[in-house]
Amino acid sequence: MPNLPPLSLYLHIPWCVQKCPYCDFNSHALKGEVPHQDYVDHLLADLSHDLPLTSGRAGNTLFIGCGAHGKLTQPDGTVLRTVKTRHPRGYMQGNYLAKRYPVAPADLPFEYFMNRFRLLEAAPRAEFIAFTGLAETTVRPALDQALAVGYISESDSHWQVTDKGKLFLNSLLELFM
Structure with a gap:
């Protein structure tokens, strides 16, 4: 057998707040509690089944991730x-x-909205403060612009991406950069 490099293994954690529209991973929107033990049991069974396919090659790297x-x-x-x-x-x-x-703290609004708005579900206003540590006033000008062009709607409790905002998601997110 040729001198092959060691194997690497990527374990995907398949539970998300919501499945992203562009995601092609085997992932699922979380409903209830994460079935940790069931996942581990199935994972170990899969690994045991695939072990003979390694032809005795050692593994030296384990990646654990949950998406991009x-x-x-x-x-x-x-x-x-x-x-x-x-x-x-x-x-x-x-x-x-x-x-x-x-x-950087100045980039936290973009990071938050990039993750929240791409899910295309309502984004709780209180969550912005909890996740970024920033007051809503720091993003009020960008929110007002997004509202003015029809990218989002706003209620007392949340922001929601509109159909127009879905079509121009990159332009919406650029407002927070």
Whole structure:
């Protein structure tokens, strides 16, 4: 057998707040409690079934992820953005993470709305404050612009992307940059 590199394994955590319209991962909108043990039991069964297919090759890397987003919120509220290596050679050399840096407070509104508005469901206004630590007044000018052009609607409790906002989602998100 040729001298093949070690195997790597990517485990996808398949439960999301809502399935993104563009996602092609085997993922599911969360309904109720996450079935942790059932997932682990099925995962171990799958791995046991596939083990003979490895031809004795060792594995040296385990990736655990939940989609395309390279963002992690730390216990202290700091949001870290990660950037992966883009060239396959980097992965073969074990350089999977190109860089990691904290998201600047000024960028938190964009990060929040990018994640919230792409779900196309109502975004609770109180959640913005809880997730970013910022007052709604920091984004009021952008919200007013989005309302004026018809990208969103607003109630006392939430913001909702309109049909026009769905068509111009990038333009809507640019208002928060």
